[in-house]
Amino acid sequence: MREKLESYRAYLFLIPGLFFLFLFTYLPIIWSTWLSFNEWNLLSPKPVFSGLENFVKLWQHDVFWLVMKNSFFFVTVSIFPTMFLALVFAILIDERMKGRVYYIYSLFYPTLIPMAAAAMLWVYIYSPNLGILNIFLAKLGLPKLGWLGSSQTSLWALIIMTFWKNLGFFTLIYLAGLQNVNRELYEAAYIDGAGWWRRHFSITFPLVGPTSLFVLVVAIILTFRVFDQIHLMTEGGPGNSSNVIVYYIFENGFKFFDWGRASTLTTILVLILLSLTLIIFGIFGKRITYTAD
Amino acid sequence: MRPNKRWFVVLSFVAILLVLTTLWLIPIYLMVKISVSDPQDILVQNPDFFSTHFTSRHWVGVLAAGNIWPPLRKSLTVAVVTALFSLFLSVPGAYGLSRIPGSVAHVFLIGIFLTRMFPEVGVALPISVTFIRGGLFDTDMGLILAHMVRVLPISAWVLVATFKAIPQDLEEAAFVDGATKVRSLIHIVLPLAKPGIGVALIFSFLGSWDEFIYATYLCLANKTLPLMVYYYVSRGGWFLSSTYATVVTIPVVIVTYSLQRYIRSGYLRGAIKG
Structure with a gap:
């Protein structure tokens, strides 16, 4: 009886936070989902229920498909190198060499600095005449690139910048994951004569499985939601070449004032993220059950 | 592992980490550099990586203008x-x-x-x-x-x-x-x-x-x-x-x-x- 009373009191602690979340997060989410089935734009200034019309219209819209292609491209091209390198650097940093703090901070600071500052830096780095990238290319005798200004390279430029900004974050998560790996396993393997590669290949890689799963899901969500750098650096251009789904939501909602369509895109993105998460946990979640505690 | 081989491994790790972290630090170096450099070092074709003419006038300007x-x-x-x-x-x-x-x-x-x-x-x-x-x-x-x-x-x-x-x-x-x-x-x-x-x-x-x-x-x-x-x-x-x-x-x-x-x-x- 006493225990029940205690846990009932524990629920009381949740109320203020949940109230806030409900009011400012869940309610807007519900409203936005409802709006995705409404026509609401400059021509129809009050939301009018229109069923699946928004979805059908998007389906027939070329820009929508370009945006989806860009988003999926952005995600697939950026997360796997990020995850792989983050794991490699976490393993290297975990070797406990001198300068550990220096390595961590140099990799992690891009995550901490405000996106506005980071975007300013990279606009400079990518600038066709002054930027160091083109100077570097010129020194190698290669042709200069248009970077942000060219529809061939703009998406790549944003991917590289995002890679720079996120690598440290994921390295830190892997570093935390590595602390969960039992050190005695390495010692045992070392005594059995396993070399450095062998130890990491047979112990580290399998045992960071749960961390990788977490990183993969977080990376997918984070990368699908990229917005700030696109707004700051290219505004989706030139010619929609770097337009991705969240920027497209912004464009529809705040430039074309088509709030119905913006909500529809939000719903589509959430459906994509939900299904990817479920698929990933469905495939790998059950298999990776062991932890090294 | 033989001691000399181990040294080689450690050195190569340090080398890899140093190269990467240096690369990662270049952007922030550039940001601070521009803010203290004279325009003649920045606004030219192919500016050098290291500035030679420094000035505090961008900082003084920003702080004094009050915006x-x-x-x-x-x-x-x-x-x-x-x-x-x-x-x-x-x-x-x-x-x-x-x-x-x-x-x-x-x-x-x-x-x-x-x-x-x-x-x-x-x-x-x-x-x-x-x-x-x-x-x-x-x-x-x-x-x-x-x-x-x-x-x-x-x-x-x-x-x-x-x-x-x-x-x-x-x-x-x-x-x-x-x-x-x-x-x-x-x-x-x-x-x-x-x-x-x-x-x-x-x-x-x-x-x-x-x-x-x-x-x-x-x-x-x-x-x-x-x-x-x-x-x-x-x-x-x-x-x-x-x-x-x-x-x-x-x-x-x-x-x-x-x-x-x-x-x-x-x-x-x-x-x-x-």
Whole structure:
């Protein structure tokens, strides 16, 4: 009886936070989902229920498909190198060499600095005449690139910048994951004569499985939601070449004032993220059950 | 492993790490460099990597013109108040979550995690519309509430892991001595949870300091610092924008440095398992 009373009191602690979340997060989410089935734009200034019309219209819209292609491209091209390198650097940093703090901070600071500052830096780095990238290319005798200004390279430029900004974050998560790996396993393997590669290949890689799963899901969500750098650096251009789904939501909602369509895109993105998460946990979640505690 | 071979391995690790970290540091070096360089070193075809002519006039100009103080004040106020307010909600919330049955807590945590799937741009629209109607447009309070929407889930996430790591036996001992739940939270759990609270505070401060979308919608005359950086970048003034960008980065360095003993990767460890 006493225990029940205690846990009932524990629920009381949740109320203020949940109230806030409900009011400012869940309610807007519900409203936005409802709006995705409404026509609401400059021509129809009050939301009018229109069923699946928004979805059908998007389906027939070329820009929508370009945006989806860009988003999926952005995600697939950026997360796997990020995850792989983050794991490699976490393993290297975990070797406990001198300068550990220096390595961590140099990799992690891009995550901490405000996106506005980071975007300013990279606009400079990518600038066709002054930027160091083109100077570097010129020194190698290669042709200069248009970077942000060219529809061939703009998406790549944003991917590289995002890679720079996120690598440290994921390295830190892997570093935390590595602390969960039992050190005695390495010692045992070392005594059995396993070399450095062998130890990491047979112990580290399998045992960071749960961390990788977490990183993969977080990376997918984070990368699908990229917005700030696109707004700051290219505004989706030139010619929609770097337009991705969240920027497209912004464009529809705040430039074309088509709030119905913006909500529809939000719903589509959430459906994509939900299904990817479920698929990933469905495939790998059950298999990776062991932890090294 | 033979000793000489081991030396070779260690050296190559150090070399790889040094090369990468140096590459990673180039952007911030450039930012600070431009803000203190004479235009003759920057605005030329193929400028050199190292400047030779330095000047303080971009900094003096930015600080003397006075345009920077209102946004700086606004950003600092909003970030500090956001961090404190969200602790006010997330500390009891996370404590509650760590003390209810695991399966129920799991449902709540998933509920919080799911909100991260919604793009801020999508949620920002209804929130901004409501705030504008409610007279919160262009006020500090409006932005603080909006930033709490962004920061609260992250803060709660970090704190649940922290509180879970604190053994309940300690509290039960306090209950036996007649302490109430609130008292045990304040006198026993909170002091032990300081490192985690420190991390939550850093994340909340940075989350607000960095924020851009809500600021775009909810600010008109009183802009935040990131909006000012954007303004100067979009006008193409390298010296002003790099100076502003450096200014916006400095508090991040200070906050992170002063609270760095709390950011040991150990604290993220719980978050992964949780």
